[in-house]
Amino acid sequence: MSEVVIENLTKKFGKTVVLDHVDLKIDAKEYFVLLGPSGSGKTTLLRLIAGLEDVTDGAIYIGEKKVNDLLPKERNVAMVFQNYALYPHLNVFDNIALPLRVRGWSKEKIKQKVRDVSETLHIQNLLEKRPKQISGGEQQRAALARALVRDPTVFLLDEPLSNLDAKLRVEARAFLKKLQKELGITTIFVTHDQAEATTMATKIAVLNRGTVTQVDDPYALYMKPNDIFTAGFVGSPAMNIVQGAVKRADSELQFSNEDLKLTLGNLTKDAERGVSMGVRPEHLTLAKKGEGLDCIVSNVEPLGSITYVTVNIGKTSFIVQLSGKLDLEAGTPAKIEFDKNNILLFGDDGKRIDSTATN
Amino acid sequence: MKKFSILVTLLLTLISLTYLFPLYWTLITALKTGSEIFSRPPIFFPSQITLSNFYSNGNIFGAVSETAIGSVPWLVDSTLIAILATLVSTFLIAAPAAYSLVRYLRSVWLGRLILFMTMIPEAVFVVPFFLMVAKMSLLNTWWGLIVVYISFTAPFSTWLLMGFFNDVPKSVEEAAQIDGLSPYQIFYRVSLRLVTPGIIAAIILNFISCWNELLYALVITYSPFPAGAQTVPLFLTSFIIIEKEFAWGGLAAAGIFTMLPTLILGVYAQRYLVRGLTMGSVKG
Numbered sequence: 001m002s003e004v005v006i007e008n009l010t011k012k013f014g015k016t017v018v019l020d021h022v023d024l025k026i027d028a029k030e031y032f033v034l035l036g037p038s039g040s041g042k043t044t045l046l047r048l049i050a051g052l053e054d055v056t057d058g059a060i061y062i063g064e065k066k067v068n069d070l071l072p073k074e075r076n077v078a079m080v081f082q083n084y085a086l087y088p089h090l091n092v093f094d095n096i097a098l099p100l101r102v103r104g105w106s107k108e109k110i111k112q113k114v115r116d117v118s119e120t121l122h123i124q125n126l127l128e129k130r131p132k133q134i135s136g137g138e139q140q141r142a143a144l145a146r147a148l149v150r151d152p153t154v155f156l157l158d159e160p161l162s163n164l165d166a167k168l169r170v171e172a173r174a175f176l177k178k179l180q181k182e183l184g185i186t187t188i189f190v191t192h193d194q195a196e197a198t199t200m201a202t203k204i205a206v207l208n209r210g211t212v213t214q215v216d217d218p219y220a221l222y223m224k225p226n227d228i229f230t231a232g233f234v235g236s237p238a239m240n241i242v243q244g245a246v247k248r249a250d251s252e253l254q255f256s257n258e259d260l261k262l263t264l265g266n267l268t269k270d271a272e273r274g275v276s277m278g279v280r281p282e283h284l285t286l287a288k289k290g291e292g293l294d295c296i297v298s299n300v301e302p303l304g305s306i307t308y309v310t311v312n313i314g315k316t317s318f319i320v321q322l323s324g325k326l327d328l329e330a331g332t333p334a335k336i337e338f339d340k341n342n343i344l345l346f347g348d349d350g351k352r353i354d355s356t357a358t359n
Numbered sequence: 360m361k362k363f364s365i366l367v368t369l370l371l372t373l374i375s376l377t378y379l380f381p382l383y384w385t386l387i388t389a390l391k392t393g394s395e396i397f398s399r400p401p402i403f404f405p406s407q408i409t410l411s412n413f414y415s416n417g418n419i420f421g422a423v424s425e426t427a428i429g430s431v432p433w434l435v436d437s438t439l440i441a442i443l444a445t446l447v448s449t450f451l452i453a454a455p456a457a458y459s460l461v462r463y464l465r466s467v468w469l470g471r472l473i474l475f476m477t478m479i480p481e482a483v484f485v486v487p488f489f490l491m492v493a494k495m496s497l498l499n500t501w502w503g504l505i506v507v508y509i510s511f512t513a514p515f516s517t518w519l520l521m522g523f524f525n526d527v528p529k530s531v532e533e534a535a536q537i538d539g540l541s542p543y544q545i546f547y548r549v550s551l552r553l554v555t556p557g558i559i560a561a562i563i564l565n566f567i568s569c570w571n572e573l574l575y576a577l578v579i580t581y582s583p584f585p586a587g588a589q590t591v592p593l594f595l596t597s598f599i600i601i602e603k604e605f606a607w608g609g610l611a612a613a614g615i616f617t618m619l620p621t622l623i624l625g626v627y628a629q630r631y632l633v634r635g636l637t638m639g640s641v642k643g
Contacts, residue, residue, distance in 0.1 A: 052533050073539035085530035089552040098548070099538040146538070 002063030009058035036207035078147035259314030274345030444508035453516035523557030
């Protein structure tokens, strides 16, 4: 069980910079998620830790050891691939046993160990089958078993849930989380699915275009995103982000663009730098009459316990999350209210302006 | 649509008949009596079937000369030469070469060059090969022919297998790398196993071409029987002129007999051949 430290890591493919001076510290026993859209470099980072790619610049430490020049097998990491990459010509038992066989374990010890691991993963009745003969979820467990059988110090998972159907994915999420807790192995999990990240991780690093934009626990990431990219990427449906300007009117600050004027309340002077505003759907409320800004309902999506309503103020649209069923129809006028305590402001560099949330 | 498919079926039937006719003709010739073989007009459906061309009065294949006392030594030579050449060329040369070309050199250009090599007519190299084999003192030996057959079969198998190795998912090899397999182990324990259909296709094609090869066998091992090594096609040539006469019946019977291994192989391995030649084609 070791920590993983990444120092000033840069990776280039030819002239393309895939990772740009990345620093990360992953504590021992942590369930660490690398979250980012495709092309953000998250999978490359995982492959660098595994040793499948060469480091261009910087250093990777596993435990105390610098592993830049070590072969994958010398790093004692295990990896589960997106397509599981089971050996198609071997049955599940031999798939799990192969890492031990090439390490020269005795037949008896291998049998015992494979039995133990397959019991942990509930696949003991599949050992005689070939990968093609078992379902996607079972293949995933077989791949996990193959990875875990040699007691790795770091466990790397490259979008292992993306090939499962929705129901299985939710099950696998819970299963993985529980398994990781039981085994206490440092785990690095790559995904582009923010729901996957927030439900499983103890800590999340958000990557965008080869740089880490934020490392935080899931809740902090959701409530206090460092920048406009993270704000938009984490959360579903995405945060409402509106371009505009912050101006001081009388004693209060006001956010405005051509469609709306919104009083922000008392904020520090710093807030005046804001050029965009973000507010999550659950921090908006909608009513037929009353206070708030005038808007027109354009779309209603009932999901049962909650309803998402898209409203327009001029050309600016917002998604509002409301609880329960709603008697609003598309095309009708309504009033929208903003929870002023949960409005985020971003400067023209895309960074969040800190003064907003606290006041 | 239906008209079209009838037309296609007709055309295919015609083509198949063209290919099958020589086989049929050989078969009925082998089963005809001596007079019917030479009758004019030719007889397409023999009135009487006889096995005397295969065996009669202790003579195999109607042996009329002492050089054709039986096919066993030739069969042994042919079998051993074809098997050895095929195995060495497929496993020791083509498979490792194809793998390293695909995974390490990543050169499509080199792959094409290798395919191009297979298109050069064999006759072009007769003289240089004869001289080389002679210099190695391997004339009239198995090894002389084996060396030549390896060098003729390896390029095509290499090209064929390149397509198969290309289809092996990279992540499987990477998983093996992380699991602790050395590059050699990845090749031997994982990738080679995954291209089994290609290996089988290569083995069958190589075996058939070694089995049927006449030109080099004639040049490199042609000395009066019993020589150190003579393959089945040479055995068949011994029927052509026996005292100014063509021993058609014996030749046909021996021909049928010696094509059996390739026929059986071909029928048994048809699905591998089809898969091997279509699925494993190099893209680009």
